[in-house]
Structures are given as structure tokens and as C-alpha cells.
Amino acid sequence: MFDLIGNLGLGFATALSPSNLALCFLGCLVGTLIGVLPGVGPIATIAMLLPLTFKVDPTGALIMLAGIYYGAQYGGSTTAILVNIPGEATAVVTTLDGHAMARNGQAGIALGIAAIGSFFAGTVATLIIAAIGAPLTKLALLFGPAEYFGLMVLGLGLAIVLARGSVLKAVIMVVLGLLLSTVGTDLETGQERLTLGLQDLSDGVDFAVLAMGVFGIAEILRNLESPEARAVVRGHIGRLLPSLADLKRSFGPIVRATGLGSVLGILPGNGAVLAPFASYTLEKKLAKDPSRFGRGAIEGVAGPEAANNAGAQTAFIPLLTLGIPPNAVMALMVGAMTIHGVIPGPLVMTKSPALFWGMIASMWIGNLMLLIINLPLIGLWVRLLKVPYRLMFTIILLFCCIGIYSINNNPADVYFTAFFGFVGYALIKLGLEPAPMLLGFVLGRLMEEKLRQALALSDGSFMTFVERPVSAVLLVLALAVIVVAVLPAVRKGREEAFQE
Amino acid sequence: MANAENSNSSSSPLPWRQDFFGGLVIIAVAVFAFWAGADLPVGTFGGMGPGMLPKGLAVLLGLLGALLILDARLEGGPRLERWSLRGPVFVLGAIVAFGLTVRPLGLVVAGPLAVIIAAFASDEVRWGETIVLGIVMTVFCIGLFKLALGLPIPLAPWLIGY
Numbered sequence: 001m002f003d004l005i006g007n008l009g010l011g012f013a014t015a016l017s018p019s020n021l022a023l024c025f026l027g028c029l030v031g032t033l034i035g036v037l038p039g040v041g042p043i044a045t046i047a048m049l050l051p052l053t054f055k056v057d058p059t060g061a062l063i064m065l066a067g068i069y070y071g072a073q074y075g076g077s078t079t080a081i082l083v084n085i086p087g088e089a090t091a092v093v094t095t096l097d098g099h100a101m102a103r104n105g106q107a108g109i110a111l112g113i114a115a116i117g118s119f120f121a122g123t124v125a126t127l128i129i130a131a132i133g134a135p136l137t138k139l140a141l142l143f144g145p146a147e148y149f150g151l152m153v154l155g156l157g158l159a160i161v162l163a164r165g166s167v168l169k170a171v172i173m174v175v176l177g178l179l180l181s182t183v184g185t186d187l188e189t190g191q192e193r194l195t196l197g198l199q200d201l202s203d204g205v206d207f208a209v210l211a212m213g214v215f216g217i218a219e220i221l222r223n224l225e226s227p228e229a230r231a232v233v234r235g236h237i238g239r240l241l242p243s244l245a246d247l248k249r250s251f252g253p254i255v256r257a258t259g260l261g262s263v264l265g266i267l268p269g270n271g272a273v274l275a276p277f278a279s280y281t282l283e284k285k286l287a288k289d290p291s292r293f294g295r296g297a298i299e300g301v302a303g304p305e306a307a308n309n310a311g312a313q314t315a316f317i318p319l320l321t322l323g324i325p326p327n328a329v330m331a332l333m334v335g336a337m338t339i340h341g342v343i344p345g346p347l348v349m350t351k352s353p354a355l356f357w358g359m360i361a362s363m364w365i366g367n368l369m370l371l372i373i374n375l376p377l378i379g380l381w382v383r384l385l386k387v388p389y390r391l392m393f394t395i396i397l398l399f400c401c402i403g404i405y406s407i408n409n410n411p412a413d414v415y416f417t418a419f420f421g422f423v424g425y426a427l428i429k430l431g432l433e434p435a436p437m438l439l440g441f442v443l444g445r446l447m448e449e450k451l452r453q454a455l456a457l458s459d460g461s462f463m464t465f466v467e468r469p470v471s472a473v474l475l476v477l478a479l480a481v482i483v484v485a486v487l488p489a490v491r492k493g494r495e496e497a498f499q500e
Numbered sequence: 501m502a503n504a505e506n507s508n509s510s511s512s513p514l515p516w517r518q519d520f521f522g523g524l525v526i527i528a529v530a531v532f533a534f535w536a537g538a539d540l541p542v543g544t545f546g547g548m549g550p551g552m553l554p555k556g557l558a559v560l561l562g563l564l565g566a567l568l569i570l571d572a573r574l575e576g577g578p579r580l581e582r583w584s585l586r587g588p589v590f591v592l593g594a595i596v597a598f599g600l601t602v603r604p605l606g607l608v609v610a611g612p613l614a615v616i617i618a619a620f621a622s623d624e625v626r627w628g629e630t631i632v633l634g635i636v637m638t639v640f641c642i643g644l645f646k647l648a649l650g651l652p653i654p655l656a657p658w659l660i661g662y
Contacts, residue, residue, distance in 0.1 A: 414599030460546025
């Protein structure tokens with residue numbers, strides 16, 4: 001307990017230094033600015049803004065990136081409420097009641113409760129990270145290659161279950177992602193693999209390039225196809241602060257959603273994506289009058305938004321303690337950390353405590369800043385959203401180009417982004433969801449490394465995964481998760497859950 | 501594994517079903533990957549060579565692709581959607597144009613060029629506003645990325661040397 005307070009003290013001392021505070025503010029602000037753009041989710045936003053952090057020291061860079069991340073999340077909710085366009089999957093639920101509230105002239109209250117719910121969830125999640133970060137790190141040091149491999153297999157299993165649509169297609173996408181991750185120089189022998197002789201591929205496919213193409217560019221192509229159906233809320237936004245009655249009604253949902261989101265966020269395999277859906281379904285079940293949902297029920301905004309933010313934040317736990325990114329956003333964080341010479345994993349906390357705890361403290365400060373920055377700036381976001389899409393997408397595209405070029409100052413990255421943009425478009429047309437592919441790609445290299453280590457240690461015997469209890473449990477869990485997902489009864493329930 | 505909503509469209513002829521086409525594409529990718537990694541030594545489980553995973557995954561991917569085709573045969577599934585040409589050609593063209601020009605000619609040229617080419621991806625394109633937007637946004641980006649944040653992106657090497 002004293003450890004926790006001492007650690008958080010160190011964290012706040014780091015995060016509250018004027019320069020780090022400024023970076024956190026800047027991150028939140030630009031993150032929201034880009035995140036508000038319709039169709040630009042947190043993944044594309046971070047990929048685009050990554051180069052902004054290159055000139056800063058590692059601690060400051062991570063604080064700024066975390067700010068960008070929360071800003072992008074909150075910007076996405078703003079777009080969901082005001083224009084009915086979710087920036088990414090997690091904001092889909094917010095469009096239901098959030099946009100309905102906006103049409104009822106309560107846009108301000110919807111935005112206000114989203115910010116308040118997110119802030120509460122963020123505060124709790126920050127405490128959770130601070131509290132269980134240290135013990136989990138100790139656990140992680142006991143993990144051998146077989147255990148790491150098992151955990152990542154479980155992550156991929158969960159990603160398959162959480163994907164929309166058919167399980168077979170999700171498996172295909174995971175395998176495709178794993179295959180993509182093998183492109184580049186082999187870690188042990190230094191041999192070039194699947195590079196087709198291209199010099200620019202010898203370091204493998206850059207994750208930011210892949211993510212920007214598949215999420216950012218493909219999303220533009222998709223939006224261009226469907227004729228513009230944006231309904232920016234006209235007229236006034238109304239007051240922002242919810243009334244006491246509104247707060248009372250939202251309190252329960254926010255607390256429940258925070259718990260849900262925190263737990264789901266820790267799961268490897270992007271559990272956070274499920275959190276808003278789970279919260280929405282739960283609140284609808286608990287409500288006295290479920291028919292209010294979809295027509296502007298404040299619980300339908302408060303719950304999912306809190307769940308979303310809690311999950312977004314606890315997703316840092318697997319990254320910071322085990323060095324395993326649980327989703328695409330965290331994979332971008334790995335990229336950013338590596339650029340600054342920080343290898344994510346259990347050693348971060350012991351080797352550079354100021355960085356670790358400073359980043360955690362800055363999460364709370366970032367949440368507070370969002371509350372303060374966004375409420376007065378909402379008018380500006382509304383005006384920004386009124387820019388027609390035929391102009392907007394060219395601006396988004398220019399930002400994408402500049403961002404991607406600046407990561408390595410290499411035009412080849414720009415061409416690859418175009419290529420993966422086309423790949424993403426093709427995947428949309430073929431009904432294949434890119435999210436599991438990204439996770440397969442993200443975990444692929446580490447999985448191969450651990451698999452090879454584990455098998456080298458056991459002289460090629462696969463029994464090592466079964467003989468070691470922890471890895472055996474993890475692999476059985478992974479298998480169980482997939483088996484359950486293909487069972488007809490669950491399959492039906494899963495389809496229904498995603499329909500909502 | 502057809503969803504309830506689209507099982508009614510299972511009457512579309514097999515080659516035009518989304519999953520049939522998807523399976524073919526996946527198999528093609530798998531074959532290509534296997535071919536690209538054909539020279540890589542596989543090694544043994546105790547000492548895996550660089551080719552073990554690429555080849556193993558390619559084979560697995562091919563099998564899964566075949567399964568998807570089988571699925572499309574048995575369960576139908578939605579029809580392949582129409583692919584548009586205009587959006588992808590101009591958007592991807594704009595990105596490539598940016599990549600080609602940013603080093604030799606700098607952001608001063610690459611920025612407006614990308615915006616103007618991309619604008620043609622929308623059928624509501626208007627010449628005047630597009631050119632103005634391209635110039636305004638480039639100036640904005642120079643201010644933000646170059647002056648304020650100091651990114652080493654070339655401005656106009658042919659004019660001012662950087």
C-alpha cells in the first residue's frame with residue numbers, strides 16, 4: 001500500500017513537471033482534433049501523429065502519446081454523438097443513444113456525461129493499473145518462453161471470438177497476419193524472408209504503415225462509396241452539465257461499466273472492444289423501461305463511454321507488465337517505445353520507474369485535461385464537422401501522407417501505405433475483418449521468437465507446452481474459447497450480440 | 501456460415517459469392533507466399549529454420565482458403581459487392597504522387613498535388629475550392645509540422661535547398 005502511494009507520488013512528480021504537463025495537454029488537444037474527423041479512429045490518429053513525439057525525451061513522448069490516445073478516443077465519441085459516425089468499433093454503441101440525445105436537443109448533455117463517465121472510469125482504471133502493475137510484473141518475470149507463447153495463443157483465440165462474422169474468416173485473418181509478420185530478416189539466421197528482394201522490406205512491414213493503410217486509407221475509400229449521409233446536429237448544443245437527476249441515473253451504469261471495462265481491457269486479444277457492447281446490453285437488461293434505449297437514454301451513453309475508457313486504459317496492463325500488446329493501439333505504443341529505446345515489458349518498471357509511473361499518473365491527468373479542454377471546445381468541433389466530406393477526406397489524406405513519410409523519412413513507406421490501403425479496401429469487399437489480422441501481425445514476431453526458444457530448450461518436443469502447468473492452462477483456455485465460439489448455440493448468441 | 505440476414509441471397513451463382521471469391525484470393529496469397537519463401541530452409545522443430553513458419557503458415561492459410569470456398573458452396577452467403585474504380589484510383593494515386601514528389605520537389609509541390617489528385621475521387625469535385633484548399637492546407641501543414649514541430653520533411657529543395 002505504501003509502495004503504491006510512493007510510486008504514484010513519483011509518478012505525479014514526473015507527470016506534473018511543466019514540460020510533461022504541456023506535452024500531455026498538446027497530445028490531448030491534437031489527438032482530439034484528429035480523432036474528431038469522421039472515420040478517423042484512434043489507430044489511424046496515433047499512426048498519423050507518431051512523428052510528433054520523435055523529438056521529445058522518452059517519458060515525455062509516451063505521456064504525449066497516451067494523451068493523443070485518450071484525445072482520439074474522446075474525439076471519436078464526439079463524432080459519434082454529433083454526426084452519428086463512429087470513429088471505430090468501440091464508439092458504435094455511443095451512436096445509438098448519443099446521437100438520439102443530440103437529435104432531442106441534448107447534444108451538450110450527451111457530451112458532458114460521456115466526458116464525466118470517461119473521467120470516472122479513467123480514474124478508477126489508473127488506480128487499478130497502479131495497484132496490480134507491480135505484482136503482475138513480478139509474475140511476468142517467472143514466465144518462460146512456453147508461457148509467453150501460451151498467453152499469446154490465448155490472445156489470438158480471444159481475438160477470433162471477438163471478431164464479427166464467421167469464426168473461419170477470423171481464423172483466416174489471424175493466420176494472414178501471422179504470415180505477414182514473418183516478412184523481413186529472420187531473427188536468428190539473418191536471412192531475408194518473403195521480401196521479394198525489396199530492400200525496404202528487410203526490416204519487415206512497418207506496423208504503422210499497415211495500420212494506416214488498412215484502417216485509415218481503406219476507411220476513406222469506403223466512405224467515398226456510400227453517399228454522404230452525415231447529419232451534423234444543427235442548432236444549439238444545449239447546456240453541457242447534466243442535471244442532478246441525470247447524474248443520479250448515470251451513476252449506477254458508470255460504476256458497473258467501469259468494472260466491466262477494466263476487466264475486459266486486461267484480457268489479451270483486444271477484450272476492450274467488447275466492453276461498450278457489454279455495458280449497453282447490461283444496462284438495457286437492468287432498465288425498468290428498456291424501450292427508452294435507442295431513443296436517447298442517458299444510461300446508454302454514460303455506461304458504454306465509461307466502459308470504453310476503462311478498457312482503453314487497462315489495456316496498458318499487459319503491455320507494461322508482460323510486454324505483450326493486447327490490441328493495435330498498444331502495438332503502436334510498442335513501436336513508439338522502441339523508437340525511444342524503451343523495450344516494453346516487466347523490466348520497464350524496475351529499470352525506469354519514473355517513466356513507468358509518470359506515464360500512469362499522466363493517464364489520470366490526461367483524463368482530467370480532456371474534461372477541461374473539450375467542454376469549451378465543443379463549438380469548434382461542431383464547426384469542424386460541418387466541413388463537407390469531399391474536402392475533409394483530402395485533408396485527412398494529406399495528414400496521413402505527411403505522418404507516414406515522417407516516421408522513417410522514407411517514400412517507400414508512403415507507397416506501402418497505398419498498397420495496404422488497397423488491401424484494406426479488398427478485405428472490406430470480401431467481408432474479411434482486418435482487426436484479427438492486425439493482432440496476428442502484432443503478436444507474430446514475438447510468438448515466433450518464443451516458440452523457437454521453447455522448442456530449442458525442449459529439443460523439439462511439443463510436450464514442453466503441456467508439461468509446464470501455466471502454459472498448459474493457457475493453451476487449454478485458448479482451445480476452449482475457440483471451441484465454444486464454434487458451438488452452434490453460442491454462435492447464434494454471438495451473432496445476435498453483434499447485431500445490436 | 502451465412503448470417504440470417506443474407507442467407508436469402510444464397511441463390512447467386514457460385515463464382516459471384518463473396519466467400520468463394522474470398523477463398524480464391526486467400527489461396528492465391530498463400531501460394532504466392534509459399535513461392536516467395538520456397539528457398540528458405542525449414543529446419544527441425546528443435547532448431548527451426550527461417551522457412552518453418554512462413555511455409556507452415558502459407559500451407560495453413562491455403563487450407564483455410566479452401567475451407568472458405570467449401571463453406572461458400574455449402575452455405576451460400578452474400579454476393580460479391582461491386583468494386584468502384586474512381587475512389588481507389590484517385591486516392592491511391594494521390595498517395596503515390598505524394599511519395600514520388602516529396603523528396604525531389606518538397607512539400608510545397610507534393611502537398612497541393614496530393615490534395616488535388618485525391619479530390620477527383622469524389623464526384624462532387626470542384627476545381628476552384630480544391631486548388632485553394634490544397635494551398636491553404638499545405639501552408640497549414642508547413643506551419644505545423646515543419647516550423648512548429650521541426651519534422652525533417654523537405655520543403656522545397658529545388659528552391660531553397662531543404
